[in-house]
Every structure is written in C-alpha cells, then in structure tokens.
Amino acid sequence: METGLLFQLVLNGLIVGALYGVVAMSFVLIYKASQVVNFAQGEFLLIGAWACWWLLTYWKLPFWIGFPVSLAFMTVFGMVLQVVVLRPLIGEPVISVIMATVGLSIFFQALMKWMFGVFAQPFPPIFPVDQVSIMGLQVQSVYLLSLALSLCIMLGFWWFFSFSRHGLAMRATAFDQQVAQSLGISVPQVFAMSWAISALVSSVAGVVVGVVSGVSSGLSFYGIKVFPAVILGGLDSVVGAMLGGIIVGVLENVAQYVDSQWLNWGNMTNIAPFYALIIILMIKPYGLFGTKNIERV
Amino acid sequence: MALAPAGDFRTSYRADMTIFPTRNSLIAVLLGIAILCAAPLVLGRYEMGLLINIGFMGIAALGLNILVGFTGQISIGHAAFFGFGAFLSAYLHEKFHIPVILCIPLAGIGTAFVGLIFGLPAARLKGLYLAIATLAAQFILEDFFARARWFTGGVAGRMTESVELFGIRFDREESYFYIVLFFTIVMFVMAANLMRSRDGRALIAVRDHYLSAEVMGINLAYYRTLSFAISSLYAGVAGALYGHYLLFVSVEAFNILFSIQFLAMVIIGGLGSVMGSLMGAAFMVLMPEGVQWVADLLAGGWIDRTLKIGGSISFLREMAIGAAIILFLVFEPDGLAHRWKQIKAYWKLYPFSH
Numbered sequence: 239m240e241t242g243l244l245f246q247l248v249l250n251g252l253i254v255g256a257l258y259g260v261v262a263m264s265f266v267l268i269y270k271a272s273q274v275v276n277f278a279q280g281e282f283l284l285i286g287a288w289a290c291w292w293l294l295t296y297w298k299l300p301f302w303i304g305f306p307v308s309l310a311f312m313t314v315f316g317m318v319l320q321v322v323v324l325r326p327l328i329g330e331p332v333i334s335v336i337m338a339t340v341g342l343s344i345f346f347q348a349l350m351k352w353m354f355g356v357f358a359q360p361f362p363p364i365f366p367v368d369q370v371s372i373m374g375l376q377v378q379s380v381y382l383l384s385l386a387l388s389l390c391i392m393l394g395f396w397w398f399f400s401f402s403r404h405g406l407a408m409r410a411t412a413f414d415q416q417v418a419q420s421l422g423i424s425v426p427q428v429f430a431m432s433w434a435i436s437a438l439v440s441s442v443a444g445v446v447v448g449v450v451s452g453v454s455s456g457l458s459f460y461g462i463k464v465f466p467a468v469i470l471g472g473l474d475s476v477v478g479a480m481l482g483g484i485i486v487g488v489l490e491n492v493a494q495y496v497d498s499q500w501l502n503w504g505n506m507t508n509i510a511p512f513y514a515l516i517i518i519l520m521i522k523p524y525g526l527f528g529t530k531n532i533e534r535v
Numbered sequence: 536m537a538l539a540p541a542g543d544f545r546t547s548y549r550a551d552m553t554i555f556p557t558r559n560s561l562i563a564v565l566l567g568i569a570i571l572c573a574a575p576l577v578l579g580r581y582e583m584g585l586l587i588n589i590g591f592m593g594i595a596a597l598g599l600n601i602l603v604g605f606t607g608q609i610s611i612g613h614a615a616f617f618g619f620g621a622f623l624s625a626y627l628h629e630k631f632h633i634p635v636i637l638c639i640p641l642a643g644i645g646t647a648f649v650g651l652i653f654g655l656p657a658a659r660l661k662g663l664y665l666a667i668a669t670l671a672a673q674f675i676l677e678d679f680f681a682r683a684r685w686f687t688g689g690v691a692g693r694m695t696e697s698v699e700l701f702g703i704r705f706d707r708e709e710s711y712f713y714i715v716l717f718f719t720i721v722m723f724v725m726a727a728n729l730m731r732s733r734d735g736r737a738l739i740a741v742r743d744h745y746l747s748a749e750v751m752g753i754n755l756a757y758y759r760t761l762s763f764a765i766s767s768l769y770a771g772v773a774g775a776l777y778g779h780y781l782l783f784v785s786v787e788a789f790n791i792l793f794s795i796q797f798l799a800m801v802i803i804g805g806l807g808s809v810m811g812s813l814m815g816a817a818f819m820v821l822m823p824e825g826v827q828w829v830a831d832l833l834a835g836g837w838i839d840r841t842l843k844i845g846g847s848i849s850f851l852r853e854m855a856i857g858a859a860i861i862l863f864l865v866f867e868p869d870g871l872a873h874r875w876k877q878i879k880a881y882w883k884l885y886p887f888s889h
Contacts, residue, residue, distance in 0.1 A: 330868065332609075340860065341859075342857065344857040351853075
C-alpha cells in the first residue's frame with residue numbers, strides 16, 4: 239500500500255471537491271431563492287470558461303482583464319436567462335421548470351460545440367511556475383489558486399448572507415416570499431439576482447477548471463456532479479452543499495484508488511458518486527443539513 | 536374540451552368512460568389503421584423507416600408519459616431503460632433461443648423489474664428527488680452497459696436477429712413496419728384502458744393531490760412504484776423493437792441526450808395525453824428531417840459559409856431539441872394534443888366558433 243499516493247489522491251480530492259462545493263453552493267443559491275432545480279448549472283461553467291478563453295486567445299487580452307470581463311458577461315447572462323426563460327414559468331408545475339432548465343442545458347451545450355468545436359482548447363499559460371512543492375507533495379500552482387479562490391468565494395457567500403442587505407433580502411425571500419414582499423423586498427429582483435450570482439460564481443469555477451485541463455464540453459459534467467453533492471448536503475443548505483462537494487471530491491479519488499488497487503472495474507471516478515447518491519436517497523433523502531419537510535394539512 | 540354532437544347524451548358511467556365516445560371516432564381510428572397498413576405500398580424505404588421510428592419512439596414516450604404526465608413523477612433515465620430492453624431482448628434470444636416475437640414482451644417485463652429497483656426511492660420521494668435518482672440510474676446503467684460484456688457485447692455492441700414468424704422474416708422496412716404497428720396499437724390500447732381503470736384513476740389522483748389521494752385510501756408508495764414499473768415496461772418493449780429493427784445495438788446510443796429527447800416528446804405531445812405521446816414522438820422524429828431540409832436549402836449560400844452549417848448539423852439538431860422544449864413550455868405548455876383538440880373544436884363549431 240502506498241500511503242503517499244493515497245495522501246496525494248485525498249489532497250486532489252479536497253481541491254476538486256472545493257470546486258464542486260463552489261458549484262454546488264451556486265446551485266443551492268438558485269434553489270433556495272427561486273425553487274428552481276437548475277439542470278443547466280454545468281453550462282454556466284462551460285459558457286464562462288469559453289468566454290474567458292475567447293477573450294484571452296482571440297483578443298489577446300491579459301488574464302487580469304479578460305477574467306473580470308467574462309465574469310461581468312456571465313452575471314448579465316444569468317440575469318437575462320432568468321428574466322427571459324424562467325420568469326414566464328413562475329407558478330408552473332415543478333416538472334415544467336425542471337424541463338425548461340434541461341432544455342437550456344442541451345441548447346447551450348450544443349451552441350458551444352457549434353461555436354468553438356468539440357476539441358479541448360488549452361488556456362494560454364497564466365502562471366510563471368507550474369508546480370509548487372508543499373511538504374514533499376507536488377501541487378500545481380493553478381490548483382493552489384483554485385483552492386484559494388474557492389475559500390474566498392465561500393467566505394464571500396458567508397459575508398453576503400450574514401451582513402449584506404441583498405443577502406438578507408434573499409434569505410427572507412427563501413424563507414417566505416409573501417412576508418418578504420410585504421417587507422418591501424422585490425421578489426423578481428431577488429430571483430434575477432440569485433441567477434446572476436450563481437452564474438458568476440459557477441463561471442469562476444469553470445475558468446479554473448479550464449485553466450487546469452483545457453476548455454471542452456466535458457466541463458458541463460460538473461453540473462451533473464453537483465447532484466450527489468447537494469443531495470448529500472441537503473438541497474437547501476449552503477453549508478451542506480460545500481461539505482457535500484468536498485466529500486464527493488474525496489470519494490471520487492478514493493474510489494479511483496480502491497478501483498485501481500483491488501477492483502479493476504474502471505470508470506469508478508465518475509460512477510461512485512452516483513452509487514452514493516442512490517444510497518443516500520434511500521437512507522436519508524433530506525441529506526446531512528437539509529430541512530425535513532413536515533407537511534401540515 | 537371534447538365536443539359531443541348534439542343529442543348524444545351519456546346515461547351511464549360505462550358510456551362515459553368508453554375509449555371511443557362516438558361511433559364515428561371508432562370508425563376514424565379503424566380507417567386510420569387501415570390506411571397505415573397500406574402505407575408500404577405507397578411510401579419508400581426511407582419514409583417507412585421514419586414511420587417505424589415514430590412507432591417505437593411513441594411507445595417509449597407513452598411509457599414516460601404514464602410516469603410524468605399521469606403520475607407527476609419525473610424520470611431523466613428513460614433511455615437507459617430503453618437500452619436495457621434492447622439488450623435484454625437480444626440476450627434472451629441468443630442465450631435461450633426464445634422466438635424474437637416473444638422476446639420483445641419478455642424484455643419489457645424484465646426491464647420493468649430493473650425499473651422497480653431504481654423506482655424504490657420513488658416510493659418515498661417526490662418528483663424532484665426522483666428526477667435526481669433517475670439521473671443516477673442513467674449513469675449507473677450506462678456504465679453497466681459498457682462493462683457487462685456478456686450482456687451487451689461491451690464496446691463492440693451486440694448483433695440482434697430480426698423477427699421470424701411462420702417462416703417469414705421481417706427484416707425489411709416494409710415488413711417490419713407491421714410488427715411495430717401491431718405492438719404500437721397493443722401498447723396504446725393498453726394505456727388507454729389503464730387510464731379508465733381504478734389503477735389509472737389512482738395514478739392521476741396521486742399526481743393531482745397526493746395528500747388527498749392518500750386520505751382516500753390510495754397507497755402512495757405502491758402506485759408511485761407501479762407507475763415507474765409500467766413506464767419501464769413500455770421503455771423495454773420499445774427498446775426491444777428498436778434493437779430488432781436496427782439488428783445492432785451499440786453501447787453508446789443510450790446517453791442522457793436520448794433520455795432528454797423522450798422527455799421532449801412528452802412535453803411537446805402534451806403531458807397526460809395518450810395520443811399526445813405519439814404526436815410528440817412524430818414531432819421529434821420529423822424535426823431532424825426539418826433541420827436537415829433547412830440546412831440543404833441554405834447549403835452553399837453565404838449563411839452556410841459564415842455559420843459553418845454543413846459541418847455542424849448534429850449540433851443544430853441538439854439545439855433544435857433544446858429550443859423546442861423551451862418554446863413549447865413557454866408558449867404551448869399543454870402540447871400538441873391540446874392544439875389538436877382546439878383545431879377540432881374550431882371546425883365543429885365553424886362558422887360560429889366564438
């Protein structure tokens with residue numbers, strides 16, 4: 239048994255898991271604010287990463303300009319999406335809303351393939367140093383950046399929801415829309431804002447993954463990987479989503495290790511979270527931190 | 536709104552629950568089937584292929600509609616069950632030498648049992664969580680297809696046999712069409728009948744208000760699981776028909792995009808409408824043809840050159856699927872079945888349609 243390898247894998251899992259956690263948080267943000275299960279979360283990563291890539295390679299912008307510009311674009315994009323597609327569906331059954339996001343997902347996935355092709359495109363190099371050695375472990379500097387960014391985003395979320403005016407308005411809306419409205423909060427505005435923030439945060443994750451392993455349509459799979467994470471943490475818990483993401487990231491890498499050492503099944507990295515998902519749904523469907531629905535008739 | 540002709544009053548529940556409200560509607564359906572039976576005489580092989588596609592896609596869409604439209608549960612893994620049916624039918628024929636025509640319903644029953652396993656969470660969970668559970672089922676089954684070489688032939692895929700009955704081989708479009716037509720009619724009549732029975736009404740009650748349904752003595756867990764099993768059964772039969780039509784089943788065909796296509800059929804056809812499922816299937820089968828037609832029209836022009844349409848026709852089709860889902864949800868949430876009813880009502884009342 240190679241403990242070194244296992245340790246490295248767990249570290250990788252933590253780093254990837256933090257990214258999952260960020261995406262899961264932005265997923266939960268939309269769900270909490272507007273009760274929409276967003277199957278197009280992965281496309282936010284995809285579009286954000288392609289936008290940044292395009293600015294950097296076609297317009298030869300430096301990273302510190304191209305990155306904020308693409309983030310600004312995604313913020314507007316998320317808001318427009320909510321206003322144009324999701325707003326007419328308010329009050330429709332859950333199934334219709336889910337289907338609309340599924341439709342958005344395949345539409346934008348195909349659009350991105352059409353515009354940028356099916357092959358993975360590498361980002362131009364951003365950091366002077368490729369790898370950093372920490373306690374004898376080789377870590378890519380991009381990964382360090384991604385970990386730092388994830389932590390920043392999580393802290394930002396915490397601040398936003400605890401202290402900022404808009405964050406409190408959002409929490410109030412999630413708690414009770416009618417009461418929020420009577421307090422003078424504009425609910426449609428909160429909906430639009432939640433989509434904007436979600437798209438913004440997801441695209442940060444998209445750019446980070448793009449810098450690490452190139453931009454390709456595989457990025458949208460992050461949107462699917464979000465589901466094990468949020469089910470594990472509880473659909474309506476921001477903290478749970480973060481923890482769920484980290485657990486899924488570690489689980490993936492450990493499953494891969496177990497697979498390569500003993501089972502030799504192959505492809506466990508991608509499938510293990512889904513087995514976990516089914517098991518959690520059977521035992522504890524509301525997740526670790528989710529609120530259990532108690533219905534009064 | 537169904538408009539009965541003047542003077543046609545229902546005096547019993549039995550009369551109110553018939554599949555065909557008037558004699559003319561029965562005659563219309565029989566006439567339609569007769570015309571379809573004559574179709575191979577007129578249409579070419581390609582058009583027959585499209586009709587066959589509409590047939591088995593319609594069966595699968597109907598299964599999904601029973602789950603989504605009638606019971607209010609959502610499944611994003613329908614293609615995986617469809618694929619399981621295709622492989623199971625081929626496997627049963629090769630391993631146990633059961634005649635293919637029997638393998639098709641058997642594959643449906645086998646798939647229903649697999650559906651039961653993944654439907655177990657459905658017994659406890661509501662629509663949203665089931666959607667996520669079926670998403671997991673999609674990936675787990677896809678992974679299983681790629682791995683289980685004894686069952687699916689692995690990456691190489693599995694060859695299947697065509698249907699043979701009384702010494703006749705149904706291996707051409709013109710002949711296989713009748714097999715598909717037979718199964719389509721049987722499955723649609725079964726579904727229409729199910730919806731008139733106690734079980735069918737229970738499913739609708741679960742959709743409309745599950746708490747009231749439970750208070751009225753409907754076992755929620757039982758009916759949710761049953762609905763999932765029935766939906767898998769339809770998917771299995773449709774998958775088997777697909778497999779014996781193509782004579783080759785590939786592991787990679789049953790991806791999530793295919794599942795979403797089934798959902799699109801249900802949405803476009805009309806949630807909770809038996810005939811709507813067939814309309815939705817027809818729409819989804821014919822839409823790629825339409826996209827191709829438009830692309831051919833534009834071929835060579837400046838639009839084609841600037842947008843690179845010729846080389847990316849498959850992406851355009853995917854985009855058309857996504858756009859169709861969104862546009863129907865926003866502008867025509869009740870689907871084609873509803874539109875068809877409105878057209879019928881308009882002509883019945885013409886010229887006094889207001």
